[in-house]
Amino acid sequence: MSVLTLEQLSRLNPFNEMSENLCKQMLAKAEVIFYEPGGAILRKNQQSDYHHYLIKGGLEVRSSFFERFNFEYNDPRAIYPLENMAGRGAQVTAQSKCRVVRFALADIDRVTSAEPLPDYKLDTNTKDQLDNAYVVEDDSLNADWMSGFLHSPLVNHVSARDIQLLLTHIEDIEYTAGATVVTAGSFGEYFYVVKSGLAVVKTDPRGPYAGKEFSLMPGSYFGEEALVANTTRNAEVYMETAGVLGQINQQTF
Numbered sequence: 001m002s003v004l005t006l007e008q009l010s011r012l013n014p015f016n017e018m019s020e021n022l023c024k025q026m027l028a029k030a031e032v033i034f035y036e037p038g039g040a041i042l043r044k045n046q047q048s049d050y051h052h053y054l055i056k057g058g059l060e061v062r063s064s065f066f067e068r069f070n071f072e073y074n075d076p077r078a079i080y081p082l083e084n085m086a087g088r089g090a091q092v093t094a095q096s097k098c099r100v101v102r103f104a105l106a107d108i109d110r111v112t113s114a115e116p117l118p119d120y121k122l123d124t125n126t127k128d129q130l131d132n133a134y135v136v137e138d139d140s141l142n143a144d145w146m147s148g149f150l151h152s153p154l155v156n157h158v159s160a161r162d163i164q165l166l167l168t169h170i171e172d173i174e175y176t177a178g179a180t181v182v183t184a185g186s187f188g189e190y191f192y193v194v195k196s197g198l199a200v201v202k203t204d205p206r207g208p209y210a211g212k213e214f215s216l217m218p219g220s221y222f223g224e225e226a227l228v229a230n231t232t233r234n235a236e237v238y239m240e241t242a243g244v245l246g247q248i249n250q251q252t253f
Contacts, residue, residue: 004030004055004101012053013079014108022111029107035094037241038198038217042082042092050102051081057098060215063090068215070095093217095198145195145218170246175239182223182237190247191223197243202236215240 009015009027018026032055035041041052041059054073061082062068071077077085082092082100150163172195175181181192184204194216201222205211216222222237 004032008055011079013081016079018111026103026107026111029103030101031103033100033102035098035100037094037096038196038243039094039098040091040218041094041098041100042090044089044091048083049105051083051105051108052092052100052102053081054078055099055101057094057096059098060093060095060217061085061090062093062215062217073099091217093198093215095215145193149193149219149221166248166252169248169252171248172244172246174244175242177239177242179239180236181239181245182233182235184234184236185232187232188223188225189250191221191250192237193221193246194218195244195246198240199243199245200238200240202238204235207234 004027006020006023006027009030010018010020010023015023015026035057042048054071055078056073058070058072059082060068060070170193175197181199182188184202196218199216199220199222201214201216203210203212203214216237223233225234
């Protein structure tokens with residue numbers, strides 16, 4: 001099975017309005033990217049020169065901690081670019097192993113304006129083994145936590161000097177998938193920042209969120225309320241995937 005077939009492409013918007021010949025030209029320009037769970041596909045408030053489409057797996061679109069939704073590749077909405085669905089105010093993150101195809105906006109504009117694309121060679125015999133030209137390794141997961149953290153509400157109220165001081169005191173701890181980080185009812189000892197992987201907040205079934213679970217992607221933080229108020233933890237936090245959390249003890253925080 002090929003990475004992206006002409007039939008798959010012709011179902012996506014705006015390629016579903018193009019002739020077969022133009023779709024073949026765009027198929028040669030497709031760039032396929034694989035993401036592991038927790039990988040950042042689109043970052044919040046980042047200008048994109050591409051249109052991204054989900055063709056395998058599931059993802060989360062998150063505007064804020066409580067404004068988020070998930071969808072799978074077979075959802076009717078998946079025919080539209082992720083940029084149109086999320087807007088610039090949301091972050092899009094892989095929830096499972098994902099396959100995303102992207103096209104440069106410049107190439108789409110050329111086709112829609114009937115300007116021929118540069119010469120290409122379409123390999124119709126490509127198997128499900130990717131040529132390096134089509135694959136972009138997702139190395140954004142480890143680097144993206146800093147960007148997300150520095151744009152968080154917590155940091156907005158902290159001076160640049162104190163932010164730098166805070167970052168110098170972070171201790172990195174590796175966790176395996178399924179490991180419990182925080183137990184509900186325990187006293188808070190640390191403030192945490194997700195550096196890599198995907199953590200999950202599991203709320204109290206008797207509380208206002210009725211046991212709902214919320215994903216924490218790289219750059220997200222938790223534990224500050226219990227440290228400031230010197231209270232017990234009101235939710236459980238566990239690792240959905242293996243990852244690294246930065247922690248700061250109560251005294252330093």
